[in-house]
Amino acid sequence: xxxxxxxxxxxxxxxxxxxxxxxxxxxxxxxxxxxxxxxxxxxxxxxxxxxxxxxxxxxxxxxxxxxxxxxxxxxxxxxxxxxxxxxxxxxxxxxxxxxxxxxxxxxxxxxxxxxxxxxxxxxxxxxxxxxxxxxxxxxxxxxxxxxxxxxxxxxxxxxxxxxxxxxxxxxxxxxxxxxxxxxxxxxxxxxxxxxxxxxxxxxxxxxxxxxxxxxxxxxxxxxxxxxxxxxxxxxxxxxxxxxxxxxxxxxxxxxxxxxxxxxxxxxxxxxxxxxxxxxxxxxxxxxxxxxxxxxxxxxxxxxxxxxxxxxx
Amino acid sequence: xxxxxxxxxxxxxxxxxxxxxxxxxxxxxxxxxxxxxxxxxxxxxxxxxxxxxxxxxxxxxxxxxxxxxxxxxxxxxxxxxxxxxxxxxxxxxxxxxxxxxxxxxxxxxxxxxxxxxxxxxxxxxxxxxxxxxxxxxxxxxxxxxxxxxxxxxxxxxxxxxxxxxxxxxxxxxxxxxxxxxxxxxxxxxxxxxxxxxxxxxxxxxxxxxxxxxxxxxxxxxxxxxxxxxxxxxxxxxxxxxxxxxxxxxxxxxxxxxxxxxxxx
Numbered sequence: 274x275x276x277x278x279x280x281x282x283x284x285x286x287x288x289x290x291x292x293x294x295x296x297x298x299x300x301x302x303x304x305x306x307x308x309x310x311x312x313x314x315x316x317x318x319x320x321x322x323x324x325x326x327x328x329x330x331x332x333x334x335x336x337x338x339x340x341x342x343x344x345x346x347x348x349x350x351x352x353x354x355x356x357x358x359x360x361x362x363x364x365x366x367x368x369x370x371x372x373x374x375x376x377x378x379x380x381x382x383x384x385x386x387x388x389x390x391x392x393x394x395x396x397x398x399x400x401x402x403x404x405x406x407x408x409x410x411x412x413x414x415x416x417x418x419x420x421x422x423x424x425x426x427x428x429x430x431x432x433x434x435x436x437x438x439x440x441x442x443x444x445x446x447x448x449x450x451x452x453x454x455x456x457x458x459x460x461x462x463x464x465x466x467x468x469x470x471x472x473x474x475x476x477x478x479x480x481x482x483x484x485x486x487x488x489x490x491x492x493x494x495x496x497x498x499x500x501x502x503x504x505x506x507x508x509x510x511x512x513x514x515x516x517x518x519x520x521x522x523x524x525x526x527x528x529x530x531x532x533x534x535x536x537x538x539x540x541x542x543x544x545x546x547x548x549x550x551x552x553x554x555x556x557x558x559x560x561x562x563x564x565x566x567x568x569x570x571x572x573x574x575x576x577x578x579x580x581x582x583x584x585x
Numbered sequence: 586x587x588x589x590x591x592x593x594x595x596x597x598x599x600x601x602x603x604x605x606x607x608x609x610x611x612x613x614x615x616x617x618x619x620x621x622x623x624x625x626x627x628x629x630x631x632x633x634x635x636x637x638x639x640x641x642x643x644x645x646x647x648x649x650x651x652x653x654x655x656x657x658x659x660x661x662x663x664x665x666x667x668x669x670x671x672x673x674x675x676x677x678x679x680x681x682x683x684x685x686x687x688x689x690x691x692x693x694x695x696x697x698x699x700x701x702x703x704x705x706x707x708x709x710x711x712x713x714x715x716x717x718x719x720x721x722x723x724x725x726x727x728x729x730x731x732x733x734x735x736x737x738x739x740x741x742x743x744x745x746x747x748x749x750x751x752x753x754x755x756x757x758x759x760x761x762x763x764x765x766x767x768x769x770x771x772x773x774x775x776x777x778x779x780x781x782x783x784x785x786x787x788x789x790x791x792x793x794x795x796x797x798x799x800x801x802x803x804x805x806x807x808x809x810x811x812x813x814x815x816x817x818x819x820x821x822x823x824x825x826x827x828x829x830x831x832x833x834x835x836x837x838x839x840x841x842x843x844x845x846x847x848x849x
Contacts (some may be wrong), residue, residue, distance in 0.1 A: 326688055326689065328684075328687065329690060348690045349690075351688065351689060351690040352690045356685065356688050358681060358684050358685065359678075360680075360684065362679035362681045362682055362684050362685035363681075363682070364604065364608070364682050365608070365612050366608050367607060367608075368603065371604075371607065374600070375600050375601075375603075375604055376685065376689075377601065378596050378597050378599070378600035378691075379597045379685075379686060379690075379691045380688035380689055380690060380691075381592075381593055381596065381690070381691075385598055408649050423685070450836070537655075
């Protein structure tokens with residue numbers, strides 16, 4: 274099923290002086306999808322966010338959002354996207370409703386239409402009874418919900434979120450993803466979010482992995498994980514380096530030391546565990562067998578863990 | 586999006602103006618800072634210099650320093666309010682509120698006008714409150730002088746607010762703003778005839794005061810304060826003062842719009 278692309282990025286490059294933040298990124302986002310840009314700090318995802326939200330002009334390449342060019346048709350793009358910034362953008366001294374009303378005015382909404390949309394988004398995010406509370410008195414999770422309501426007030430086609438789960442507890446993060454799914458299913462809104470958290474990306478329809486300003490791979494979380502295919506066996510024990518070397522010798526596998534653990538990709542991992550324990554008696558503290566995660570995909574594609582930081 | 590072009594400018598501008606009003610009322614300390622400082626300044630320095638002030642270059646030799654410095658103090662209140670308001674631009678940028686404003690399709694001029702109108706409104710209200718003290722310094726108030734002053738202070742306020750916006754918009758930290766305030770805005774006020782008349786100053790100071798646009802703002806306020814009565818100042822004339830003050834405000838607003846469009 275060929276879906277229509279709502280975000281089209283072609284050969285996008287951005288440099289801050291000599292530093293290359295994005296290099297030749299090309300990707301499309303289908304209308305109605307929840308798309309995650311996954312990458313460590315410095316991978317270029319915030320630069321891409323800024324370009325897609327028209328806040329930064331790319332050095333070269335093009336980006337179109339909702340059918341409009343982010344440079345040539347900047348104001349039209351602005352009217353069609355909703356933005357949720359990583360840093361709060363609410364005025365704490367104003368009430369929830371005052372923040373929404375102000376946002377509406379900036380987007381040309383007013384009068385009865387604005388009132389109606391305000392009531393709709395308040396209800397959608399279960400904020401109706403907090404409408405007259407000052408934002409500074411709300412919890413972090415509630416404030417994030419007000420940010421979402423604010424971003425959606427003018428009925429954008431695309432919602433672009435920069436690290437939306439930063440500072441949220443697991444409950445509020447699950448809540449956020451549920452809201453994005455509801456927006457997708459009931460209103461056909463596309464969401465594009467940046468994240469450095471694997472489980473956030475895992476919950477999305479499609480993931481693009483960025484590292485060092487390049488798009489290293491792109492696909493659904495399931496498809497990306499099947500590229501690894503095998504199980505991942507992780508061993509914790511006394512001397513990881515020597516353990517890995519001896520495991521390679523004995524079992525002809527590709528054992529590596531990653532973050533102080535020995536990591537082996539292997540078919541039928543559960544059958545491999547007893548052999549390992551018998552081969553190295555007393556040396557192994559724990560063994561885990563798991564299906565590949567997006568972290569494994571990241572490791573395969575970049576040669577390092579997500580958390581070790583990509584740099585440029 | 587509104588079909589009427591003025592609407593797309595005024596709607597966001599009025600909304601930003603309203604936000605400034607609401608925030609001001611909810612932050613009482615700002616009222617004290619903007620109104621209290623010039624009052625103390627005027628009372629202490631005015632009283633201290635009362636007897637040593639020689640009315641050189643002043644139309645009426647009997648004028649004392651409390652009276653002489655009263656119009657300048659009105660302008661100082663406007664200047665302080667403009668500074669405090671534009672200071673909030675830097676805070677809004679740092680706290681994140683501004684990022685959503687910048688990313689909105691609203692014209693940049695709407696951001697400038699909303700800010701300028703907001704700080705001008707606050708400045709004029711506070712200056713008018715201070716005006717109630719005018720009779721204490723020997724300046725009787727008439728309906729004519731109060732109304733003229735409201736208009737003149739509004740124009741002065743718009744110019745100074747737009748100047749403040751122009752300085753604050755590109756800044757990421759408030760420290761830089763303090764430096765500009767101390768090295769540029771306060772001297773601009775000191776050399777505007779607010780504190781001492783140009784005729785008593787040295788030649789180069791006289792020259793600086795002549796090219797300082799705020800000299801004309803202070804002169805316009807001085808004229809307005811004594812409107813319909815004996816003139817208490819020598820130069821420049823009311824017409825020139827008002828013309829320069831309006832011109833200054835327009836130029837500052839246009840420049841502020843340019844600066845806002847250039848960054849963000």
